[in-house]
Amino acid sequence: MAETKTIAPAEGPGTRFWNWLTETQIWTSVFRHGRPDSDRNRVLVVLSNVFLHLHPVRLRKSGVRLRYTWCMGGLSFFLFLVLTFTGLLLMFYYRPTLEYAYTDIVGLREHVPLGIMREMHRWGAHAMVITVWLHMFRVFMTGSYKPPREFNWSVGVVMLVLTLLLSFTGYLLPWDQLAIWAITVGSNMARATPFLGYEGPGAQLLRLGDVPLIHAADDARFALLGGTFVGEGALLRFYVLHCVGLPLAIAVLMAVHFWRVRKDGGISGPL
Amino acid sequence: MVLIKGFVNTLADPRLFFLLACVGLAVLIWKREQLASSAVGYGTLGFLGIFFVFGTFDPNFRLIVTKPDNVPIVGLIFLLAFFVWYSLREGVLNDRRIAAGQGPIEKAESDRVWVWPDLVYIELIALVLCSVLLIVWSIFLKAPLEQPANPANTPNPSKAPWYFLGLQEMLVYFDPWLAGVVLPGLIIAGLIAIPYIDRNPKGNGYYTFNERKPEIVLFLFGFAVLWSSLIVLGTFLRGPNWNFFGPFEYWDIHKLAALTNVNLSEYFWIRMLKTGYPSAWAVRELPGIVLVLLYVFALPVLLGKSVFKGYYEKLGPSRYYVTAFLFLAMMSLPLKMLARWILNLKYVVAIPEIFFNI
Ligand code: HEM
Numbered sequence: 031m032a033e034t035k036t037i038a039p040a041e042g043p044g045t046r047f048w049n050w051l052t053e054t055q056i057w058t059s060v061f062r063h064g065r066p067d068s069d070r071n072r073v074l075v076v077l078s079n080v081f082l083h084l085h086p087v088r089l090r091k092s093g094v095r096l097r098y099t100w101c102m103g104g105l106s107f108f109l110f111l112v113l114t115f116t117g118l119l120l121m122f123y124y125r126p127t128l129e130y131a132y133t134d135i136v137g138l139r140e141h142v143p144l145g146i147m148r149e150m151h152r153w154g155a156h157a158m159v160i161t162v163w164l165h166m167f168r169v170f171m172t173g174s175y176k177p178p179r180e181f182n183w184s185v186g187v188v189m190l191v192l193t194l195l196l197s198f199t200g201y202l203l204p205w206d207q208l209a210i211w212a213i214t215v216g217s218n219m220a221r222a223t224p225f226l227g228y229e230g231p232g233a234q235l236l237r238l239g240d241v242p243l244i245h246a247a248d249d250a251r252f253a254l255l256g257g258t259f260v261g262e263g264a265l266l267r268f269y270v271l272h273c274v275g276l277p278l279a280i281a282v283l284m285a286v287h288f289w290r291v292r293k294d295g296g297i298s299g300p301l
Numbered sequence: 302m303v304l305i306k307g308f309v310n311t312l313a314d315p316r317l318f319f320l321l322a323c324v325g326l327a328v329l330i331w332k333r334e335q336l337a338s339s340a341v342g343y344g345t346l347g348f349l350g351i352f353f354v355f356g357t358f359d360p361n362f363r364l365i366v367t368k369p370d371n372v373p374i375v376g377l378i379f380l381l382a383f384f385v386w387y388s389l390r391e392g393v394l395n396d397r398r399i400a401a402g403q404g405p406i407e408k409a410e411s412d413r414v415w416v417w418p419d420l421v422y423i424e425l426i427a428l429v430l431c432s433v434l435l436i437v438w439s440i441f442l443k444a445p446l447e448q449p450a451n452p453a454n455t456p457n458p459s460k461a462p463w464y465f466l467g468l469q470e471m472l473v474y475f476d477p478w479l480a481g482v483v484l485p486g487l488i489i490a491g492l493i494a495i496p497y498i499d500r501n502p503k504g505n506g507y508y509t510f511n512e513r514k515p516e517i518v519l520f521l522f523g524f525a526v527l528w529s530s531l532i533v534l535g536t537f538l539r540g541p542n543w544n545f546f547g548p549f550e551y552w553d554i555h556k557l558a559a560l561t562n563v564n565l566s567e568y569f570w571i572r573m574l575k576t577g578y579p580s581a582w583a584v585r586e587l588p589g590i591v592l593v594l595l596y597v598f599a600l601p602v603l604l605g606k607s608v609f610k611g612y613y614e615k616l617g618p619s620r621y622y623v624t625a626f627l628f629l630a631m632m633s634l635p636l637k638m639l640a641r642w643i644l645n646l647k648y649v650v651a652i653p654e655i656f657f658n659i
Binding site: 076086090091092139152159201219220227231 | 370373376377380381384385388391392404405406407408410411412413414415416417418419420421423424427428431432435436438439440442443444445446447448449450451452454455456459460461462463464465468469476477478480481482483489492493495496497499501502503504505506507508509513517520524652655656657
């Protein structure tokens with residue numbers, strides 16, 4: 031156990047106010063522990079707070095070092111929260127139909143004073159892709175995927191894929207040239223899925239007599255786009271996935287991920 | 302200046318660019334002892350910074366680098382260069398400690414600290430810095446919005462979102478079913494498989510290079526060279542018709558690229574045997590099919606008996622074959638690139654009749 035530094039509080043109006051505040055009925059009803067100036071109370075700070083108790087009470091000194099984690103996992107999570115919040119605000123303005131999608135975005139930039147929610151959402155999404163990659167990279171370089179953390183690495187990979195899919199589905203929503211063509215290029219790949227895409231190898235083999243089972247209107251790409259091209263169906267599908275399906279999935283996996291970080295013995299370190 | 306720009310444009314040619322990325326990684330690993338000094342790391346970052354600052358004086362460079370959606374990739378270049386270097390450096394420092402019998406630095410720091418306040422404050426600071434950065438970035442750079450979607454008007458080039466541009470770059474060498482479906486699937490499966498096929502018990506929970514050489518080299522090759530450098534290539538150096546353009550070059554729609562790629566079957570039947578194509582495609586493509594089958598099924602066995610004998614014994618058959626398969630799948634990209642550049646090879650197997658081209 032590292033020495034706990036105790037700094038004697040300097041007497042002054044600030045301290046007196048703090049002492050008074052932390053003894054009011056309101057404060058003590060919210061925080062059910064004394065001021066965090068003893069080891070016991072520091073433990074209670076973490077244990078009696080639903081948000082902080084994602085953490086253990088104590089952890090390896092190397093684990094809190096920036097040089098070790100680069101803080102990339104934490105930043106990925108923080109960016110996810112930022113994206114959830116800004117995304118919610120964007121949903122107030124945005125309607126996912128051919129008629130309104132583009133004009134709503136235009137409105138967002140023209141009529142909302144000091145509006146930077148769209149910017150924060152977009153740049154935050156780019157940043158999250160980068161932080162997740164770097165997080166994976168640091169986990170690899172510290173060998174933190176080795177037993178007992180194999181499973182958590184796998185959960186991480188799935189979240190990486192979900193992060194990319196979230197970003198990809200969101201890219202379509204502004205419904206401008208950039209959006210539909212990027213999604214067209216991306217989703218054209220699905221057409222070539224072996225067996226399941228109508229231009230994929232093997233798809234012709236799946237036929238009943240003369241009737242092909244896989245064609246442009248029922249293949250993998252069609253399932254993705256809800257149509258044979260990037261149109262109304264695709265916009266709705268991507269919107270639902272982007273705002274509900276994928277965030278839910280990744281949130282559940284994050285809960286698993288954080289839970290496992292602790293169950294696997296906290297931040298990794300040499301034995 | 303013109304000379305320098307011309308030189309950089311030449312270096313950025315996909316072939317040289319890829320080669321340079323490989324050489325850069327090799328040198329970084331080989332000379333890591335010397336390169337581990339802070340002077341080298343921060344010097345490189347400074348050099349990159351100067352390059353970008355001076356670069357933006359050039360209109361073509363500025364156009365592509367300051368495109369709003371490309372700005373994060375400029376950031377990615379810096380972050381990636383920094384963290385690749387940084388993690389290797391931490392490895393080198395730890396390796397020195399281990400060699401001196403002290404154990405890694407993480408071992409010396411294994412006593413526990415309280416989460417409150419030691420961790421919570423770090424998190425708070427990181428959170429505030431990150432918010433400030435994001436807000437400033439959002440104030441100064443508007444999110445892009447182009448013309449309304451118009452299915453009748455295809456922009457040239459049409460690019461996927463930037464994080465998929467490595468995959469789009471693969472389309473130059475492989476058909477969509479491989480570049481867009483099978484290989485990405487294998488990347489995901491391979492990543493998930495890493496902890497289960499890497500049986501090296503060392504290097505768990507600390508930076509090191511010497512104790513995990515092959516794993517780290519392979520991962521860096523995949524992550525830094527194949528994935529990331531191809532993203533940079535696809536973003537900054539691919540213009541209309543997915544033609545190559547140097548960073549200081551004007552994106553001319555009419556630039557012509559010679560397309561003289563040849564299938565393996567042509568090499569075999571026409572140039573070597575001089576008989577002309579057999580009529581059945583199964584026969585026509587036989588040489589290619591045999592080659593692919595050998596690559597996928599025979600090569601792992603051969604390697605396991607020769608070069609990779611040690612791994613075969615260490616990993617056991619099932620882990621070894623999974624590893625070898627994933628490894629060869631990954632190497633298929635650089636191999637196909639080389640075949641394209643040296644032999645102008647288009648397809649090893651080309652059966653357009655059933656959309657099966659490799
Ligand atoms: C949505 C994205 C993700 C979030 C929010 C996230 C969050 C976190 C956090 C907060 C930690 C604690 C330590 C740290 O900050 O480094 C962590 C640890 C870990 N993450 Fe992630 N992660 C994500 C994606 C990934 C990915 C893509 C991988 C791997 C492929 C991964 C594998 C791991 C592993 C193995 C640990 C344990 C590391 C250790 O004990 O040192 N995570 N993650």
